[in-house]
Amino acid sequence: MKDDSAVTRTWGQSILIAVLLALAAATVAVLVDDFASQDQEDERAEEVQRLLGGLGFGAAVDLSLCPFSFDPRLSCRCAADLFPISGGGWFCPRHACSIFYYPPLDVVAVPQRLDSEQVEVGNAKIP
Amino acid sequence: MRRFLEIARTGVTSLLLFPMRSLVTAVCVLAALCPFLVGLGISRGIQAEAAASVRGGADLYVSGLQMGQRVPISQAMQLPLARIDGVTSVVPRIVGSVELGRNRENAVLVGLPLMHFPASIDCVEGRLPQSSNLNELVVGVDLARRLKLDVGAIIPPFYRNDRGERLSQVVGLFRSDVSLWQANLILTSLETAAAILDQPGMATDFLVYCRPGVEPFVSQQIQQSLSIPAGDDGSRVRFTVTSREDLQALLPKGILHREGIFNLHFTLIFVAAIFCVLVTSGQGHSERRREIGILKATGWQTDEILLRSLVESVLLSLACECIAILLGFVWLKWLNGYWIASVFLAGVDAAPAFRVPFRLFPVPVLVTGLLSLACVMTGTIYSTWRAATVSPLVAMR
Numbered sequence: 001m002k003d004d005s006a007v008t009r010t011w012g013q014s015i016l017i018a019v020l021l022a023l024a025a026a027t028v029a030v031l032v033d034d035f036a037s038q039d040q041e042d043e044r045a046e047e048v049q050r051l052l053g054g055l056g057f058g059a060a061v062d063l064s065l066c067p068f069s070f071d072p073r074l075s076c077r078c079a080a081d082l083f084p085i086s087g088g089g090w091f092c093p094r095h096a097c098s099i100f101y102y103p104p105l106d107v108v109a110v111p112q113r114l115d116s117e118q119v120e121v122g123n124a125k126i127p
Numbered sequence: 128m129r130r131f132l133e134i135a136r137t138g139v140t141s142l143l144l145f146p147m148r149s150l151v152t153a154v155c156v157l158a159a160l161c162p163f164l165v166g167l168g169i170s171r172g173i174q175a176e177a178a179a180s181v182r183g184g185a186d187l188y189v190s191g192l193q194m195g196q197r198v199p200i201s202q203a204m205q206l207p208l209a210r211i212d213g214v215t216s217v218v219p220r221i222v223g224s225v226e227l228g229r230n231r232e233n234a235v236l237v238g239l240p241l242m243h244f245p246a247s248i249d250c251v252e253g254r255l256p257q258s259s260n261l262n263e264l265v266v267g268v269d270l271a272r273r274l275k276l277d278v279g280a281i282i283p284p285f286y287r288n289d290r291g292e293r294l295s296q297v298v299g300l301f302r303s304d305v306s307l308w309q310a311n312l313i314l315t316s317l318e319t320a321a322a323i324l325d326q327p328g329m330a331t332d333f334l335v336y337c338r339p340g341v342e343p344f345v346s347q348q349i350q351q352s353l354s355i356p357a358g359d360d361g362s363r364v365r366f367t368v369t370s371r372e373d374l375q376a377l378l379p380k381g382i383l384h385r386e387g388i389f390n391l392h393f394t395l396i397f398v399a400a401i402f403c404v405l406v407t408s409g410q411g412h413s414e415r416r417r418e419i420g421i422l423k424a425t426g427w428q429t430d431e432i433l434l435r436s437l438v439e440s441v442l443l444s445l446a447c448e449c450i451a452i453l454l455g456f457v458w459l460k461w462l463n464g465y466w467i468a469s470v471f472l473a474g475v476d477a478a479p480a481f482r483v484p485f486r487l488f489p490v491p492v493l494v495t496g497l498l499s500l501a502c503v504m505t506g507t508i509y510s511t512w513r514a515a516t517v518s519p520l521v522a523m524r
Contacts, residue, residue: 073332
């Protein structure tokens with residue numbers, strides 16, 4: 001009886017180790033497949049991006065509520081930040097639980113040269 | 128060394144001694160680990176697609192800026208932009224939002240000049256738009272499925288234009304495995320997009336391609352030397368230029384989504400998982416405490432008991448990690464992120480028609496491995512240590 005329980009225990013250990021090894025092998029196979037397909041996916045993605053001129057960046061698939069979360073090139077910050085209340089970006093449903101957060105693009109209004117070769121900064125004209 | 132291996136083998140045995148405990152612990156950890164791995168994998172997939180969007184896009188994006196918001200500018204600005212030294216080509220682009228169909232499906236309309244389209248392309252089933260009496264459209268796969276469109280389908284006018292509306296024809300569909308942003312996309316010619324949005328002669332932005340290395344110079348020239356004529360009411364629109372470097376600078380910050388709700392939610396979930404493991408390991412599992420008491424009474428030292436528990440924890444966390452990766456792979460690849468894609472991606476159905484982007488290797492796998500180990504070990508080692516440091520009589524009670 002003592003030998004039987006020892007044999008059973010050894011048999012159980014062997015099965016457990018075999019199952020763990022099988023899980024590890026399957027996991028490695030899955031990760032190799034994932035890694036190997038990355039280059040091909042990058043190529044396909046770049047092809048369509050060259051066609052569109054670079055469109056899409058965030059975790060949204062349309063412009064309905066927040067163009068910024070679709071692509072910061074279309075809107076430099078969340079539209080809800082300005083309307084209907086200031087700072088409303090914190091409540092934008094497109095960002096809640098966002099798994100791909102990025103800050104607003106810094107946009108600076110550079111002094112622009114006028115026809116009269118004066119540079120306008122704010123309300124002052126500087127020759 | 129042999130003693131070490133013998134003690135380690137007892138760690139394997141201890142997994143089998145309490146199979147229900149091992150199973151419940153694994154389920155608790157998997158319940159937290161699997162959705163976290165899937166979410167992280169989708170985040171990495173989107174990041175890879177965003178990087179491709181930056182790489183495949185233009186060197187500079189020029190649009191108008193008024194009251195802190197981007198506004199479209201006249202297509203007439205294409206020529207002054209093209210004249211800047213260092214600029215190789217300038218492509219006007221229209222990007223706008225339209226609604227079509229009975230259910231007012233939201234779509235992203237993109238218009239580009241016909242000469243910008245290549246003769247053939249692999250990512251579109253059908254063909255690209257050409258000059259025609261109809262509005263020729265290439266539609267994204269999700270939108271096509273919802274509107275029941277196929278190549279050759281005719282769409283009645285879905286827009287208003289004072290100059291009149293035309294029928295539209297679907298001449299191509301984007302392939303489902305190219306990009307998630309094509310899901311609700313309508314690609315057409317620049318003239319057609321301007322007619323649909325009723326914005327003749329305007330462009331959302333200009334795609335500026337430059338010689339390598341001169342992008343900062345060109346950007347400076349655009350912002351300081353060019354001006355947009357003032358409107359009839361005296362309103363002014365200024366140029367804003369976004370470079371490829373500006374967008375690439377956003378990407379690393381995208382990885383650090385510790386500021387997001389995602390990590391906050393899962394931090395709470397992992398804390399709960401640790402408490403569950405604590406309960407199954409010793410705090411609420413009197414048989415394990417008695418077992419440790421018996422081991423102590425038969426001469427086992429505290430460090431030997433901890434080593435046994437460590438081996439048990441490592442094997443259990445390894446099993447949880449492997450199962451989480453396999454389940455995550457099945458969920459993302461074979462089930463295409465069924466339901467969970469709609470949680471993490473805004474505006475997506477429970478069963479998306481496009482391929483949900485994901486990357487499991489290397490960061491998501493490494494992070495979930497560490498979390499799995501931390502959860503199992505924190506719950507197991509602590510309760511084992513508590514039981515191992517008391518007198519055997521108390522532990523066996």
